[in-house]
Amino acid sequence: MLHHVTxxxxxxxxxRAFFEAVLGLEAGYRPAFAFPGYWLYGNGEPVVHLIPGAKLPPDVNRESIDHVGFLLSEHDGMRARLEALGMAYSSMELPELGERRLFLRTHTGILLELVFKDTVADPEQPT
Structure with missing residues (x-):
């Protein structure tokens, strides 16, 4: 089981502001480490840790995490939130898994995959 992502x-x-606005995470308790950062909480757990990093050009030869996935509810509400925030996203329907997914990037380029298992596609809603 994944505990958190840094x-x-x-x-x-x-x-921090991006994750608060888009996913509703909230900055909370973080031990007094010798470097700055945030622990962002969802459902009472610190699921995203943010720490300083240099702005480096992409390098496909360097090992890295490709994306981070979050299991969420209220697919249509999230779409409405992203549209209200003016955020670009793409969607994917996986009916064989009973899932719908939304993909977006943070303002710094991190790819997020939002997975929704609790809803079925609305035939009136374009994908």
């Missing part, structure tokens, strides 16, 4: 970012404040 993301390095050159923009701690902006990345």
């Amino acid at each position: 993301l390095r970012t050159h923009d701690l404040e902006g990345t």
Whole structure:
């Protein structure tokens, strides 16, 4: 079971604000480490840790995490939130898994996959 993900970012404040606005995570308790950062909580657990990182050009030869996935509810509500925030996203329907997914990037380029298992596709809603 995945406990948390730690993301390095050159923009701690902006990345924190992004996760708060888009996913509703909230900054909370973090031990007094010798370096700055945030622990962002969802459902009472610190699921995203943010720490400083340099802005480096992409390098496909360097090992890295490709994306981070979050299991969420209320697919249509999230779409409405992303549209209200003016955020670009793409969607994927996986009816064989009973899932719908939304993909978006943080303002610093981290790919997020939002997975929804609790809903079925609305035939009136374009994908």
